[in-house]
Amino acid sequence: MEKRRLPPDLPALLRQREAEKAAAAKPRWIPKKERERLAAEAAAKEAEEQKKREEAVRAANMEFEKKPRTGQNGANGADGPNGSGNIPTGPKAMRHPAEDGDHEHGGKRRRLNDEEKKAEMERRDAAELRAKYMGPEVNQSTFSVKKKRRRTAANKFNFDWDPEDDTSRPHDPIYAERLEPLHRLPGFENTDELVRRKAEAIRRGDPETGEERARKLLEQHERAKQAADRKNMNKHWSEKKLEDMRERDWRIFKENFGISTKGGSIPDPMRSWDESKLPRRLLDLVYKVGYDEPTPIQRAAIPIALQARDLIGVAVTGSGKTAAFLLPLLVYISELPPLDEFNKNDGPYALILAPTRELVQQIEAEAKKFAEPLGFTVVSIVGGHSLEEQAFALRNGAEIIVATPGRLVDCLERRLLVFSQCCYIIMDEADRMIDQGFEEPLTKILDALPVTNEKPDTEDAENPKLMSRYLGGKDRYRQTMMYTATMPPLVERIAKKYLRRPAIVTIGNAGEAVDTVEQRVEFIAGEDKRKRRLQEILNSGQFKPPIIVFVNIKRNCEMVAKDIKSWGYPTAVLHGSKTQEQREAALLSLREGKTSILVATDLAGRGIDVPDVSLVVNFNMATSIESYTHRIGRTGRAGKSGVAITFLGNEDADVLYDLRQIISKSSISKVPEELRRHEAAQSKPTRGGGGGGGGGGPKGGVWQ
Incomplete structure (x- = not known):
């Protein structure tokens, strides 16, 4: 006996539905691969639907294009008697064909109206079909792919010019017109183009006074241009004449060569040998020796030394200091009376002190290149040679003596040499002389110089005219120069005692090595x-x-x-x-x-x-x-x-x-x-009073 089917239990079905809803509402953990698969399926489905919509719209458009279109001159229009197919105009065209019996034209108008209505209906059908598959046209974007900014592979700005970026319109009539040649006012042919255009605009826009206003504008521009040319503000100092140099140009010049100066009434540096104010004969020797361009210390020191100023030159070794003090020295003694039988035993006119024999001989060799052609005698006094030999070299006198402090003191103590007419003192490598323990001999030498021609320690020492004059007869004020690479305290003390209001020239930074x-x-x-x-x-x-x-x-x-x-x-x-x-x-x-x-x-x-x-x-x-x-x-x-x-x-x-x-x-x-x-x-060490720099320790001249 077949078992009778019971009707479904409604409460049980409701409970089952509620359980399913609750289970669906609970968040379900989905693995990452599953999520990626579902997302890919959704994207593929969306792409497929989008493709179907596009194909439907494309088919509708093609169907619309296939249908015949008629117009006033279309193929389905009836031509007139002459085959022109023109629609009549005027009052006759406004009459109804039933009234005037013109059935031909009236039928033509009806056919046109019917075709227009049919075309309008087709356009509406196409729009409805497009809306059905594509949706309504709302918030329609004006985005253009061609205008999208292109990015390079390296995500850098692209400097290439795209032809579609060209915004010019060459076929626009406004670009076909060209400006007429500018009206050149007489006397202003070389005026700047922009100013001429502005003046031309004024002349054309104001027929009454435009000519006069344009001329005034051009005249004003010419005056400003001439003033700028006079100042030469737009030129580099190397392109200017010496008289056109301004304070700004000299500042740039000094920065270019690392020149720093201190002191009052300091002249400007020299830009070239021809602007150095050296005598022509001496300049010829400079070029003959091979000094094509002056070094920074020579540019700054020579003009100061030529004004009879005391000088401290701080420059690194190998910077051309020898010529920087030799050339002004030769100019100085050239203005003094030549040595003869009456004054040759009164000592030299100039004295150059150096710390080592090698440096003395090097200075002597350099000085002879310039002094001997001018008729001056240079004698060196150093250790290693007998005093008799050096006394023999001084028998006829010498305008310039180059010596080391120790041997020169020996000559002074033995009365082989006096400084009765010495008026030009140069201390080369002064810090080295102090470092080698020559402070005491150096002081003895400087104290042996005559005091009658010593400069006053006042502002007059900065006046080149006062310091260049003769003090009765042949005497002139003593000029003292010190060249050094560093300025330790002992050197500063000597400079303060024996130099009068010196000008200080520093090349680069004192105590630093050269950048080469x-x-x-x-x-x-x-x-x-x-x-x-x-x-x-x-x-x-x-x-x-x-x-x-x-x-x-x-x-x-x-x-x-x-x-x-x-x-x-x-x-x-x-x-x-x-x-x-x-x-x-x-x-x-x-x-x-x-x-x-x-x-x-x-x-x-x-x-x-x-x-x-x-x-x-x-x-x-x-x-x-x-x-x-x-x-x-x-x-x-x-x-x-x-x-x-x-x-x-x-x-x-x-x-x-x-x-x-x-x-x-x-x-x-x-x-x-x-x-x-x-x-x-990491930090500078503290030294005792006897350490470091100097005196007669192991760094003194005896131990080396």
Whole structure:
């Protein structure tokens, strides 16, 4: 017996439906891949529907295009009697065809009206069909793909010109018109184009007074242009005449050459030798020697010295200081009476002091290039030669004497020389003389000078006319100049005592190395390791001779030089225990290329002008930053580049801070990380009263 089916339980169905709704309402966790699949299916479905809608609209448009269209001249229109098909106009066309019997034209109008209605209905059907599949046209965008900003692959701005970006309209009639040639008023043919157009606009817009107003505008512009030309504000100082230079031009000029001046009534620097106010005969010698362009110290110092001003010149070594004080000196003594039998024993007119024999001989050689053609005598007085020999050289007198302080004091004490008519004093490398313990001899020499022609310590010392006059007879005011690379306190004290209202010229920053020297430092402890590293540097072939190696102790010179010779390099040695002949021979062999490497103490740190030194090696770091500056100044001279390599150890802690500072100020050098992080390089060490700079310690002239 078949079981009877019971009717469904309504409450149970309702409960089941509520449970399904509750279950559907609960958030269901879907894995990421499932979500991506559902999203892809939805996107595909939407794309398919969009494609169907577009195809429907495209089909509707094609159907609409296939249907015939008629117009006034369409194919289905009836032509008139002459085949023109024109619709009649005038009162006859307004009459009903039933009234005038013109059935032909009336039928034509009815057919046109029917066709227009049919076309309108088709357009509506197409619009409805488009709305059915595409939706209503609301908020229709005017976006154009062609106007969309294109982006390059690197997401950078595209500077290329797209032809569709061209907004010009070449076929527009307004662009077809061209302006007529400007009306050129007589006398204003060279006026700027913009001003001429403005004047032309005024002339055309105002028929009555436009001509006069345009002329006034052009005249005003010409006056302003001429005033600007007179001031030459738009020209560089190198393009201007000397009389057109303004304060702004001189400021730019000084910045270009790193010139800084202090003091009252300081003249402007010279831009070239022709503007230096040197005598023509002396200028010819300058060009003959080969000084094509003056150096910064020469540009600033020579005009000041020619005004009989006392001068302090602070410049790095190798900057051309020798010519900076020699040329004004020669001008000065050229105005004095020549030496004869009556005054040749009264001493020289000019005295040049230098700290080392080598520097004295270098200055003497440079001075003879200019002095001997002018008829002046130059004599050097240095140690290493007998006093009798030097007295013989002075037998006929000398206008210029170049000397070291120690030997010159010996000549004064033995009455071989007097300074009765000396009126021009130059102290070259003054800081070095103080550093070598020459303060006392220097003071004796300056005190031996006559006081009758000493300048007053007033504002008159800044007046070039007063200081250039004669003090009765042949005497003139004494002129004193000091050249130095640094300004330690002892040098400042001497300058304050013996110089009167001096002008101070600083080239670059005092105490800093030149920017043409690349400074490298290496921490290497022990003599043996340093010798191996020195051998690697020399064998690398990166540096051409001549090369200078600096050490601190004389006996180390011989040891290091012996090792370098064993490596196959011809070597010369220079230190304080060498005789004068040995010193001269060592420098001469280096200059002539007979030896490749010079091993020296600080004796060669200053005043040694060996051309084209490519490398300086500080086998031992200098005991002061001033000595280090002058050591590395042996390379990178005369505008050429050079390299300085310094070996450092724990014994150099006192100078590491100053070394870090001086390297960090160089534009071509980099402070190594080991030096930057070194404990001793973080702060400046405190020294006692007897340390550091100077006196007669191990850095004195005797020990070297």
